[in-house]
Amino acid sequence: xxxxxxxxxxxxxxxxxxxxxxxxxxxxxxxxxxxxxxxxxxxxxxxxxxxxxxxxxxxxxxxxxxxxxxxxxxxxxxxxxxxxxxxxxxxxxxxxxxxxxxxxxxxxxxxxxxxxxxxxxxxxxxxxxxxxxxxxxxxxxxxxxxxxxxxxxxxxxxxxxxxxxxxxxxxxxxxxxxxxxxxxxxxxxxxxxxxxxxxxxxxxxxxxxxxxxxxxxxxxxxxxxxxxxxxxxxxxxxxxxxxxxxxxxxxxxxxxxxxxxxxxxxxxxxxxxxxxxxxxxxxxxxxxxxxxxxxxxxxxxxxxxxxxxxxxxxxxxxxxxxxxxxxxxxxxxxxxxxxxxxxxxxxxxxxxxxxxxxxxxxxxxxxxxxxxxxxxxxxxxxxxxxxxxxxxxxxxxxxxxxxxxxxxxxxxxxxxxxxxxxxxxxxxxxxxxxxxxxxxxxxxxxxxxxxxxxxxxxxxxxxxxxxxxxxxxxxxxxxxxxxxxxxxxxxxxxxxxxxxxxxxxxxxxxxxxxxxxxxxxxxxxxxxxxxxxxxxxxxxxxxxxxxxxxxxxxxxxxxxxxxxxxxxxxxxx
Numbered sequence: 001x002x003x004x005x006x007x008x009x010x011x012x013x014x015x016x017x018x019x020x021x022x023x024x025x026x027x028x029x030x031x032x033x034x035x036x037x038x039x040x041x042x043x044x045x046x047x048x049x050x051x052x053x054x055x056x057x058x059x060x061x062x063x064x065x066x067x068x069x070x071x072x073x074x075x076x077x078x079x080x081x082x083x084x085x086x087x088x089x090x091x092x093x094x095x096x097x098x099x100x101x102x103x104x105x106x107x108x109x110x111x112x113x114x115x116x117x118x119x120x121x122x123x124x125x126x127x128x129x130x131x132x133x134x135x136x137x138x139x140x141x142x143x144x145x146x147x148x149x150x151x152x153x154x155x156x157x158x159x160x161x162x163x164x165x166x167x168x169x170x171x172x173x174x175x176x177x178x179x180x181x182x183x184x185x186x187x188x189x190x191x192x193x194x195x196x197x198x199x200x201x202x203x204x205x206x207x208x209x210x211x212x213x214x215x216x217x218x219x220x221x222x223x224x225x226x227x228x229x230x231x232x233x234x235x236x237x238x239x240x241x242x243x244x245x246x247x248x249x250x251x252x253x254x255x256x257x258x259x260x261x262x263x264x265x266x267x268x269x270x271x272x273x274x275x276x277x278x279x280x281x282x283x284x285x286x287x288x289x290x291x292x293x294x295x296x297x298x299x300x301x302x303x304x305x306x307x308x309x310x311x312x313x314x315x316x317x318x319x320x321x322x323x324x325x326x327x328x329x330x331x332x333x334x335x336x337x338x339x340x341x342x343x344x345x346x347x348x349x350x351x352x353x354x355x356x357x358x359x360x361x362x363x364x365x366x367x368x369x370x371x372x373x374x375x376x377x378x379x380x381x382x383x384x385x386x387x388x389x390x391x392x393x394x395x396x397x398x399x400x401x402x403x404x405x406x407x408x409x410x411x412x413x414x415x416x417x418x419x420x421x422x423x424x425x426x427x428x429x430x431x432x433x434x435x436x437x438x439x440x441x442x443x444x445x446x447x448x449x450x451x452x453x454x455x456x457x458x459x460x461x462x463x464x465x466x467x468x469x470x471x472x473x474x475x476x477x478x479x480x481x482x483x484x485x486x487x488x489x490x491x492x493x494x495x496x497x498x499x500x501x502x503x504x505x506x507x508x509x510x511x512x513x514x515x516x517x518x519x520x521x522x523x524x525x526x527x528x529x530x531x532x533x534x535x536x537x538x539x540x541x542x543x544x545x546x547x548x549x550x551x552x553x554x555x556x557x558x559x560x561x562x563x564x565x566x567x568x569x570x571x572x573x
Contacts, residue, residue, distance in 0.1 A: 032185040034099060035091040038171035038178045041106075042083035048176060048247040055252070055540055056547035073116050080112030081105065082146065086165055086172040093185045102151040104164040110143045129154050175244035175257070183238045184263060195232045215318040222314055226307045233303070237266040239530065252518065252540035261531030269530040271301035275477050282375060282447075283473040284466030285359030291486040292362040296375070298477035300354045308351050316344050335393070342386045349378040363459060364486045366493035369432040370453030372460055380445040387418060387441060404436075410457075413464055415442045415449065417457060431494070477532075478525035484542055485512045485519045508545055515541030 039045075046062050053061025070077055085106035092100050107113055114122055114132075125131040125140060131154070132139040142149045142157040149160045161167065171178040183191075206224060208217040242259040262269035280297035287293065300308075323336050358375020377383065391405050406419040421436040429437075438456045442449035442464070451460045491505030512519045519541035525534050 031092040031094055031100065033090055033167065033182055034093040034185050035182075036167060036169075036171065036180045037089040037103075038168040038175065038180075039087040040172050040176045041086045042078060042081065044086075045176060046083075048249065051247065051249045052543060052547075055544045057544070058547055076116060079116065080107055080109035082108050086168060088164060088168050088172075090164075090167050093187060095187055097187065097190070100151065100153055100156040102149050102156050102160070104160075105148045105150070106146060107143065107148045108146070110141070110148050113148065114141075125154055127154075127158065129157055171244065175246045178242065178244035181241040183235075183241060191235055195235050198231065199228060215321060219311070219314040219318060223307070223311055226310065230303050230307070234268060237262050237268040239263045252543070253537050254543060255535050255537040257533055257535050259528060259531060259533040261528065264530050267302075271303070272527065272532050273530065274299050274301070275527055275532065279472035280357050280359075280475045281471055282357055282359050282463075282467050283470040283475065284463035284468075285361045285372070285374075286479075286481075287361050287363070287462060287466065289363070289483075289486065290361050290481075291364040291483055291490070293359065293479075293481045294361075294373075295359040295475050295479045296477070297357050297475050300351065300356055305351050305354055309348060312344050312348050312351075316341065335389070339386050339390060342382050346377060346379050346383045346386075350376070353378055361459070361463065363453075364490040366490065367431060368454040370451065370456055370459045372449065372451035372456070372463055374442070374447060374449030374460075374463070376446060377448045378446075380443050380448055383448060384416065384418075384443045387443075391418075409440075412442070412461055413468060415444050415447070415460075415464055417442050417460070419457065476524050476526040478523075480523040482521045483519055484521070484545070485509060488512060504549075508549070511545050512541045515539070515544060 046065065049065050050059075050062035053059055058064075066077070073079075087103070087105050089103035090101060094100070105113070114120065114130075117132075121133045122130040122141070123133075128142055128144075130141045132141060137152050140151050140154045140157055142160060144160050145162050147160075147164055149157050149164070151157050165172065169180075171180060206221050208214075209220075212220070238260060240259075240261045242257065244257045244259075245254070246257075247254050260272075262272060275298045280295060282295065282297075285293055285295055319340055320337055323333060323340070326333075328336065353376075355376060358373070360371070360373035363370045388407055391407055395405060404421045406421075409417045409419040411417070418441045420439040420441075422439065424430050424433045424435075424437045432454065434454055437452060438454070439452045440450065440456045440460055442451070442460050449460050449463070451457070453459070488505045488508040492502055492509050493505075495502035495505060518539040520537075520539045521542060522537045523534065524537070525532060527533075
């Protein structure tokens with residue numbers, strides 16, 4: 001996930017730097033695409049708007065769009081435009097510092113289209129090109145084979161493609177709107193200049209913060225340098241960057257894709273290709289009825305392991321030095337440093353296995369809030385020993401705490417449970433946690449779990465049961481899922497009577513009940529050839545609720561009327 005975010009940021013910054021001077025003429029070689037923008041076409045978008053309108057209880061939404069266009073065009077509509085074909089734009093690179101661009105729109109009558117632009121006149125610029133009278137930069141238009149090509153430079157239109165949709169590839173078939181960038185087509189001197197400036201800026205900004213001692217600064221600056229170097233590598237090795245939005249009428253979802261690929265054969269491409277582990281032993285975190293679930297099953301790259309290992313070393317050194325300055329007796333110092341080193345040794349050994357396999361789950365009910373998390377570790381017995389020794393010291397120092405600690409409370413399917421019962425944070429939270437807040441650590445040599453909340457041990461047992469029933473289950477490297485119904489119902493059940501949040505939660509829960517099980521927002525990371533794709537998908541229940549929330553907000557945020565959505569009475573909208 002972190003590498004993906006760094007890659008996306010690197011790609012975006014390089015492209016911003018490259019296109020900041022796109023109007024500069026260059027003396028480079030053959031033109032190569034730098035950024036491609038696609039739009040699936042007017043008819044496709046109207047069909048999508050109609051679908052969303054039907055889903056959200058506004059069946060005339062597409063007619064509202066067409067009415068708006070009619071009003072903006074003086075009743076002419078999109079006359080002269082071929083509504084069945086896609087639109088697009090291409091920014092190119094000549095390999096030097098020239099970045100010519102052109103956009104293309106399908107037309108049946110160019111003059112009719114120009115007539116839709118108030119106050120804009122055209123004159124013949126020669127070679128079949130028209131120059132439009134617009135404020136600021138000149139705009140040139142050329143019609144060819146049923147396409148209107150638009151550019152800021154006349155020369156760019158000298159050799160336009162017969163079928164510009166070939167520039168779009170699969171973008172229009174996969175997405176309603178998409179942008180694809182080719183970072184390797186950014187001139188190499190510009191990429192190197194960007195990286196040099198990045199390093200220089202980072203070095204100049206690497207100063208101690210107020211209240212930060214030398215050891216803390218060393219940890220922070222060391223980590224920052226590692227990130228910068230990783231960032232520089234990504235700038236050199238990233239190949240393409242894609243952002244695409246699609247309304248999937250067949251699947252009744254909307255999804256946004258962010259896709260990154262690296263240069264084939266590069267270290268980044270190899271690490272991204274190896275990210276999938278083929279299966280997880282912690283599939284049990286994906287529980288039915290959960291408000292939120294997270295599954296991670298991926299391999300860690302060399303750079304990730306090296307950076308994390310270096311951080312552990314720095315933390316070990318700084319923490320050890322700090323303990324030595326606390327005035328502890330030799331016995332206390334030996335105990336504290338031993339516990340610290342054992343915990344960090346477990347973390348280091350787990351990292352060196354280059355495997356991240358685990359997850360988390362959140363369960364919500366009107367009277368219960370419970371969270372569980374866990375994953376694969378190495379030397380779990382050593383971690384368990386640390387826990388027991390630490391618990392023993394707490395019991396010696398505070399006998400009153402002894403009653404709340406239950407070491408070896410039970411063993412469930414080879415997982416040993418250790419429990420801690422503490423008072424809830426405040427009186428209000430007793431509604432969700434009970435008179436005591438239960439915290440459970442489950443551990444064996446290969447895995448560790450932690451859970452807290454009402455019946456935390458019961459939730460852990462569900463996770464363990466389901467995980468052992470589905471060993472090595474095939475899953476994407478990362479999946480985060482949020483279910484709107486239990487979240488909305490929890491708000492409706494727990495917010496004070498009469499509060500807008502309670503009424504809104506109840507209204508949303510009622511609406512979502514009409515779309516059983518189709519109420520999720522999911523974020524999934526999965527490998528593609530030489531890269532990775534992150535997809536954010538919204539299911540139909542939430543798509544249906546969004547217009548209602550917008551309408552409610554426009555009405556001032558009042559609650560749903562009795563007998564409204566789901567009750568067969570008057571709609572609150």
